[in-house]
Amino acid sequence: DAGITQSPRHKVTETGTPVTLRCHQTENHRYMYWYRQDPGHGLRLIHYSYGVKDTDKGEVSDGYSVSRSKTEDFLLTLESATSSQTSVYFCAISASRPRHTGELFFGEGSRLTVL
Amino acid sequence: GQQLNQSPQSMFIQEGEDVSMNCTSSSIFNTWLWYKQDPGEGPVLLIALYKAGELTSNGRLTAQFGITRKDSFLNISASIPSDVGIYFCAGQLTGNAGNMLTFGGGTRLMVKP
Numbered sequence: 001d002a003g004i005t006q007s008p009r010h011k012v013t014e015t016g017t018p019v020t021l022r023c024h025q026t027e028n029h030r031y032m033y034w035y036r037q038d039p040g041h042g043l044r045l046i047h048y049s050y051g052v053k054d055t056d057k058g059e060v061s062d063g064y065s066v067s068r069s070k071t072e073d074f075l076l077t078l079e080s081a082t083s084s085q086t087s088v089y090f091c092a093i094s095a096s097r098p099r100h101t102g103e104l105f106f107g108e109g110s111r112l113t114v115l
Numbered sequence: 116g117q118q119l120n121q122s123p124q125s126m127f128i129q130e131g132e133d134v135s136m137n138c139t140s141s142s143i144f145n146t147w148l149w150y151k152q153d154p155g156e157g158p159v160l161l162i163a164l165y166k167a168g169e170l171t172s173n174g175r176l177t178a179q180f181g182i183t184r185k186d187s188f189l190n191i192s193a194s195i196p197s198d199v200g201i202y203f204c205a206g207q208l209t210g211n212a213g214n215m216l217t218f219g220g221g222t223r224l225m226v227k228p
């Protein structure tokens with residue numbers, strides 16, 4: 001199994017509070033991603049990183065920010081959580097082998113509930 | 116943005132039956148991938164396809180990369196209870212920033228013993 005750890009695995013918070021989700025990898029992979037999964041929407045990309053301090057927006061980035069200060073850690077922050085951000089969040093990593101960058105390894109997910 | 120239409124959305128089949136699901140896109144991809152998600156877990160890669168027309172098998176699973184590069188299908192033969200889960204197709208156009216994938220909405224498979 002790929003060494004990916006997400007924390008926390010479960011969190012309940014209130015509207016307006018800040019939340020940070022952490023993804024830690026031990027594979028030394030270049031690419032890291034944050035997805036959210038909601039019924040009927042599959043997996044949607046929030047932000048991604050292609051190296052330390054190199055990040056970019058995905059499909060549904062509004063209300064989220066990310067940081068990557070080390071290869072192994074990718075943080076997702078909700079500055080002021082809203083109920084629409086209730087979801088299951090997945091971190092994923094991939095190596096940079098040419099043509100194989102779509103082969104993602106996913107973490108176990110973080111379930112966030114915003115009341 | 117790009118969208119992948121995955122069908123069916125759900126299937127309820129008898130153990131031993133064969134299963135077929137597909138994914139179509141309005142845009143071309145140069146990589147198609149199929150992932151499976153078990154309940155409470157993250158998705159796991161099943162099959163990756165890199166060439167139009169390519170047919171690849173992984174045990175009881177067979178997937179094909181459509182010749183138009185806009186579709187792909189996944190077949191599961193002789194289904195068993197552990198095949199239960201959500202199957203996602205994903206397309207990738209390599210060379211885009213971050214090599215981002217576009218995922219389909221998923222096919223939920225339920226198998227009756």
